[in-house]
Amino acid sequence: MVSNRKVSALERKKEVLENLKRFGAEIYKQMMLGRFPQIQMPSRSIENIYYNPELRQYVLGNKTVRRSARNIRHIRPFTQLVWAAYFAYELTSQRKTSTLRDVYYSSQAYEVPFKDQPESNSIITDLETVIGFSREDFNIFPEERSAVFGDLTIEYTVPGYEGKRLNLTSHPDGVMIGPALTSAEFVKTSADKVIAIEKGGLFTRFIEERVHEKFNAILVLTAGQAPRATRHFIHRLNKELELPVYIFTDGDPWGMHIAMVIISGSANAAHLRELTTPDAKWSGVWATDIVDYKLPTDPLTEIDIKRLYELQRDPRYKDKLWQREIKTFLKIRRKAEQEAFSRYGLTYIVDEYLPAKLEET
């Protein structure tokens, strides 16, 4: 299977740079005309975030906000946003990456004050909204890293590695999903599916039991809640290589939500489209699996139960499967970890459970 990516990584970077430039040029133009510069962008306030059942993710509505240098209360966030665009342009054109934390401290080098990191984070999200790309596209990456293993050959685009290729089975502990992998082209794969796994121990078990060969799968470790770069990587595997995605998590509300955020994203990222994989499936551990497989369990805590009631009302969880599983959790009042299958022997999860669930979902 060869990638059907429409836009190469380099073309994409070019587009990001052009959008950033256009943003600057627009402000410059206004000033040259003797006007107070202003910008308009979609509002990210809660009243403007809607769940879109067709896209199966949150989106922004039509409300916009305007920030004008004429308004004294706007001057601060306006200046910060312009600086952030400048900084993003520098990063992207110099092909350096950064983190949200770095951005916060870097601003001090330019004497652009942010009172704390939440303020600088929020400005970076504004910049995503304005230029229509996620921050990873302008080289601001999360601190967290997760990993991947499987038959996929990639070609790097980062400095020093241009044109170099790596097959992602090269290292049997998995390779990290960072800026280099995120910006790599997909060259070739024999895989016909993606299996995302919450926990490191099970990721290693799957590699040892050759799940990648037996099930033709690319294995992705989410390491708990998947970092954004990992969600984008899963999105790309699904879109560019047309691979179905199956997600395996612990059997509790937190595991469900790890799967859901990969599938339908979060309200915080309602302004972005490339972090979700709506056709991905949550394959387990379901509450009904706990019953069917007689798994060792722990009781649900108060916090677990409160969380389940929240999920029950969440529009992303309206489908039958999710509602049934939430109800079952609330009925049995128990939860189970992925490792609980080891009660039937270490390889049971691969020999019995995994094929059954891939068939079922």
Added chain:
Amino acid sequence: MVSNRKVSALERKKEVLENLKRFGAEIYKQMMLGRFPQIQMPSRSIENIYYNPELRQYVLGNKTVRRSARNIRHIRPFTQLVWAAYFAYELTSQRKTSTLRDVYYSSQAYEVPFKDQPESNSIITDLETVIGFSREDFNIFPEERSAVFGDLTIEYTVPGYEGKRLNLTSHPDGVMIGPALTSAEFVKTSADKVIAIEKGGLFTRFIEERVHEKFNAILVLTAGQAPRATRHFIHRLNKELELPVYIFTDGDPWGMHIAMVIISGSANAAHLRELTTPDAKWSGVWATDIVDYKLPTDPLTEIDIKRLYELQRDPRYKDKLWQREIKTFLKIRRKAEQEAFSRYGLTYIVDEYLPAKLEET
């Protein structure tokens, strides 16, 4: 530089298996002689843990404990330990890996009851004490994963990869430190030092700024507190390749302690010798760096301060450098993150701070 490892990975596994077998044979022999089987092992109680200034780590004293099948209160832990040895033998001889969590659930497949995971964890630590190897040697790995990048060629010993080699610059986001890397042989390196880094963002910055080339360094990401497999890997880089190790953490008591655990280990692992690197250096961020470099800071919290007083009394922290830094923290009442250097531009930490600190420590 070629590795001066004394024992190959395969010989080491053989030794582990022999020790496990000897443990079983000893019990079997006692029963054949018509005796209640018993075992004797070093006590791991607090009164038997001492700091050894020569080894610069905690060690166990001479007190031993005896567990006898004759004593009704001993039968449970005795049986659990024998089962754990059996399970470890199965894992190691079948070349499968596992986690502490898997061990807990697996015991249910054998109807060996553990009331909870702390109980099974404690039995695994007993087994380490009895057979003189760490649990990673009998294939029980931590859940957490960290990463490495740099010019080191390794040769795998895990099934399916025997004899295959990988250079650890192959993937510019870094490769995971898991069972395969841990059990690999070191073949060749041009590096003359190891730099361990607490945070993912800085690890990526160092790779992008080619610290591995400019400073001939192997870069290790600890991702917070270094997992045991990573501490063992650093130990091996230091012992087998004779590479000096420099550790960079946040400038706060928690960062200090990340460095200290790599250097001198923890009291919990007083029965093991291969998780520490006593000659490794904590190179920063020091409290005195915060002052000298005028870094942006946050105030120390109550918990930070309490922790500093604990460290001040800890025998591992008795050296001048540590005492001076603890005092300075307590005096300035501020802490700083590694990213704080970005106030002088993104590359300042690599261009100015890193060379200065490598010289100084």
